[in-house]
Amino acid sequence: MSTQVSRIPRRRFLKTTLSAGAAVVAPQLIPGTALGKDGTAPASERITVGGIGIGRRGGYDLGCFLQQPDVQFLAVCDIKAKRRGEVKAIADRHHGNQDCDTYRDFRELLDRDDIDAVLIATGPNWHCTASAYAARAGKDMYCEKPCTKNVVQSLTLLDTMRRTGRIFQAGTQRRNLPHFAFACELARTGKLGKLKRVYAHPMGMTARMSGWGKAEPEPPKEEVDWDMYLGPAAWRPYNKADLNGFHFEKGGGLVGGGVLEWGSHCVDLCQWAVGDTDAPVEYNPPENNEIICRYENGVELVLREKGWIGLGSCPVRFEGETGWVEAGDSGKLVLSSPELLAGRKVAEIGGYPATFHVRDFLDCVKTRNQPKTNAKAACYAHIACHGANNALFLGRQLKYDSKTTEYIDDPEANRLRSEALRSPWRI
Secondary structure (H helix, E strand, O other), X not given: OOOOOOOOOHHHHHHHHHHHHOOOOOOOOOOHHHHOOOOOOOHHHOEEEEEEOOOHHHHHHHHHHHOXXXXXXXXXXXXXXXXXXXXXXXXXHHHOOOOOEEEOOHHHHHXXXXXXXXXXXXXXXXXXXXXXXXXXXXXXXXXXXOOOOOHHHHHHHHHHHHHHOOOEEEOOHHHHOHHHHHHHHHHHOOOOOOEEEEEEOOOOOOOEEOOOOOOOOOOOOOOEOHHHXXXXXXXXXXXXXXXXXXXXXXXXXXXXXXXXXXXXXXXXXXXXXOOOOOOOOEEOOOEOOEEEEEOOOOOEXXXXXXXXXXXXXXOEEEEEOOOEEEEOOOOOEEEOOHHHHOOOOOOOOOOXXXXXXXXXXXXXXXXXXXXXXXXXXXXXXXXXXXXXXXXXXXXOOEEEEOOOOEEOOOHHHXXXXXXXXXXXXXX
């Protein structure tokens, strides 16, 4: 059974305490932590955060959040009891208290009015659905990628954030690293001449339908909540291997390969380079180890495994009529001409840390400005990934109509645009 401790929100507590102080003779003693005297932000400036699905990647993200002095982590939800306990211990140790509550059902966490934002780091199966629930509950969210399972979810995600006015940041953190940002700026602002091609590294070009693993004895619900883990995905019997949320039900039941996983990082940067425009309108199956997609203006998005300079993982390359630039996770840039730097010094930050991305999100929670990988950016980058993955799976060219958001004259491909969600889950 999940537990929930009734508490007065800190903001309300401070406000009530201060106003009540005028009515009593004895002075009210306010802890130094509430005033920010221990290096943390004052309570009125803090962003209260809850975590949903905090495993390996989520644990890293949590560390980035806890580095921020204005973050107070109040609660964790996970379908695994072991993880709930581990995350609570981390948060309590960091804050020096026992205040982090644990939940098995994320809806109970979202019901709390003292939580401002949530970190969603479940497997891809849950990302969009949990984001929609969080938005309707009035929470801002930092959501790991892939953020959606298909084209329709991508569009619904954008529509939901627009209607609710919530701040959404996709976990494609490279937009907040200086060398990638500079490379995209060169492409976007015409410094490379008329843009011709943008290149992304998918780290895998296979796609297949997910299936059922061999049925195994299901653990007690309090230990591992299998039904909640499946969530909106089609029911199947328990299999421990399927608990690897990183690979489970990615992309409308399509699994395998890297077009939706690693590719979503690189394609996101390519989308930024072309100005966060609508997704490509043409998708071709692999030929000579390349998937070529075309935007309406003729620019090509090329997903390829080989042919890179060697600047680390997640490389991207942008080519225009008069110049080109390539960047990767080493933090380095290679330019067709040093003149493209125009005297600027671009910081080299290797290893793709998410700290700057988390900070961007938190700042936008306060200012209500849009973060770097907002819902619109995530929507079209993910549609590009889904289109490429659908062409890969079907083995044929697909034409996409950005106005109707459907594949043209291809009923089979259009069936991959969406999927039914298992009851009672709805987006």
